Amino acid sequence: MIDHDGPTPLYVQVADAIEARIQAGDLLPNRPIPSENQLVQEYGIVRGTARKSIQLLRERRLVVTVVGRGTYVATPTDDQA
Amino acid sequence: MIDHDGPTPLYVQVADAIEARIQAGDLLPNRPIPSENQLVQEYGIVRGTARKSIQLLRERRLVVTVVGRGTYVATPTDDQA
């Protein structure tokens, strides 16, 4: 699923994969996405890379992060940034 | 100048310091800010921290980065993002 040798950065590939899961309805609004450590397990990446993926999703305004809780699929309400 | 023990994250302190230098006219529009390695030297931080500072300045739209060249103080023209 993730190409560790291709030209596309891993953190972009992972962010795209999560975005696809959101669009597909696999991950629902107000529900948590996999934790950083879970992403590490699922995609065979290191935690720093998982964090960069989540940050990219935040910049795309697809997720919101709550310290100590986790990262959640954004809702239309979250767009008031 | 930088408090390595205080509650404010180093990368925020460094970004604020650079922003102050921009506001003071020490760093001019279309002119480069110190490179990541120079920031490492000047502030006694690690490169990852310097990068986070620059990223924060990009989010503030105070600078623009060109791969292989460096990071430059933004001009009003750059605001067309």
Place this chain on the structure above:
DNA sequence: CACCATTTGTACGTATGTATC
């Protein structure tokens, strides 16, 4: 053209702090 220095980009690994439950 090859080569090199500089600079930013990506990715790995590790440790400690803070917040929530």
Place this chain on the structure above:
DNA sequence: TGATACATACGTACAAATGGT
């Protein structure tokens, strides 16, 4: 108290882009 999860900061290595020699 402890487990979980994100935040910060350190350190290292190599890749890619740029510009000059």
